[in-house]
Amino acid sequence: MKTALITGGSSGIGLELSKLFANDGYDLVIVSKFEEELNAAQTLFKEKHPQQKVITFQQDLTTENAARNVYEWSKSKGVVVDVLVNNAGFGSYGYINEMDIEKETDMIRLNVLCVYQMTRFFLNDMVQRDAGKILNISSIVAFQPSPFFSTYAATKAFVKNFSQAINYELKSKKSNVSVTVACPTSVKTQFQQQANMGGMKLFDSWMAVSPETVAKDAYVAMNSNKDLVIPKKFFHYLNELTQRLPTGLLMKISENQLK
Ligand SMILES: NC(=O)c1ccc[n+]([C@@H]2O[C@H](COP(=O)([O-])OP(=O)(O)OC[C@H]3O[C@@H](n4cnc5c(N)ncnc54)[C@H](OP(=O)(O)O)[C@@H]3O)[C@@H](O)[C@H]2O)c1
Numbered sequence: 077m078k079t080a081l082i083t084g085g086s087s088g089i090g091l092e093l094s095k096l097f098a099n100d101g102y103d104l105v106i107v108s109k110f111e112e113e114l115n116a117a118q119t120l121f122k123e124k125h126p127q128q129k130v131i132t133f134q135q136d137l138t139t140e141n142a143a144r145n146v147y148e149w150s151k152s153k154g155v156v157v158d159v160l161v162n163n164a165g166f167g168s169y170g171y172i173n174e175m176d177i178e179k180e181t182d183m184i185r186l187n188v189l190c191v192y193q194m195t196r197f198f199l200n201d202m203v204q205r206d207a208g209k210i211l212n213i214s215s216i217v218a219f220q221p222s223p224f225f226s227t228y229a230a231t232k233a234f235v236k237n238f239s240q241a242i243n244y245e246l247k248s249k250k251s252n253v254s255v256t257v258a259c260p261t262s263v264k265t266q267f268q269q270q271a272n273m274g275g276m277k278l279f280d281s282w283m284a285v286s287p288e289t290v291a292k293d294a295y296v297a298m299n300s301n302k303d304l305v306i307p308k309k310f311f312h313y314l315n316e317l318t319q320r321l322p323t324g325l326l327m328k329i330s331e332n333q334l335k
Pocket residue numbers: 083084085086087088089090107108109110111113135136137138163164165166167186213214215216259260261262263264265266267268270
C-alpha cells in the first residue's frame with residue numbers, strides 16, 4: 077500500500093487531490109492547520125475507504141521548524157511517504173504598502189520556506205530509495221510579475237522554478253524520482269476570501285477552473301512524470317501565446333484581470 081502526504085489536503089484543491097489518491101488505494105497523511113477540517117476529512121475518507129489508513133497531523137506550517145516537525149513525526153510513525161504534495165498555501169492581494177507585512181511574511185514562510193524544507197527532507201529519502209514523487213502546487217501567476225499580487229506571484233515563481241530545476245537534476249541523474257509542478261488559473265475555493273479577493277469576478281470568469289479539474293490534471297501529469305502542468309489544456313496553449321508578449325503588456329493584462 078502506498079502513502080501520499082498532502083499538505084492542505086482537507087480543503088479546496090488539496091481535498092480533491094486527497095480523493096484521487098484515496099480512490100487509487102493510497103493511505104493518506106493529511107497535514108493542515110485546522111483540527112475541525114482535518115477531522116471532517118478523516119471521517120469522510122474512513123467512511124468511503126475503510127480499508128485504507130487516514131492519518132491527520134495538525135500543524136501550522138508557517139511556524140519555525142514546521143516542516144521538520146512533519147518529517148520527524150512521519151518517521152516516528154514509521155510512515156514511508158511515496159508521494160509528497162506541497163499544496164498548502166494562501167495569497168495576498170492589494171497594493172504592496174497597504175498589505176499586512178506579518179501576513180505576507182507568513183505567506184512567504186508557507187508558500188516558499190515550507191515547500192523548500194518539505195521537499196528537502198522528503199526528497200532525500202526518495203532519492204535513497206530511488207522511488208517517489210513530489211507534486212507542488214504553484215499558480216499561473218508564477219510566469220510573470222503580477223502587480224497587486226506582487227509577493228504571492230513571486231512565491232509561486234519560486235515554487236515553479238525550484239520544482240522544474242530539481243526535476244531536471246533528477247532526470248540528469250537518471251533517478252526514478254520525479255517532481256511535477258501544477259500552475260492553475262483561478263479556482264473557487266477558500267483561497268479567494270483568504271487572499272482578500274471576495275467578490276472578485278475572476279473566480280467566476282472564463283479564467284476559472286474547478287478544484288476537481290485542477291486536481292485531476294495535476295494527478296495525471298504527476299503520474300506521467302511531467303515536470304509542469306497548467307490545468308485545462310486551453311490554458312496551457314493560451315500561456316504559450318501570452319509568454320511571447322512583452323512583460324509590460326503582460327502586467328497590464330494581469331492588472332485588468334485582477335480587478
Ligand atoms: N484558488 C486559486 O485561485 C488558486 C490558484 C492557483 C494556485 N492556488 C494554490 O493552490 C493551493 C491550494 O489552495 P486552494 O485554492 O485549495 O485554497 P484553500 O481551499 O484555502 O486551501 C488551502 C489549504 O492550505 C492549508 N493551509 C493554509 N494555511 C496553512 C497553514 N498556515 N498551515 C497549514 N496549512 C495551511 C489550509 O488548511 P486549513 O484550512 O486547515 O488552514 C487548506 O487546506 C495553494 O497553494 C494556492 O496558492 C490556488
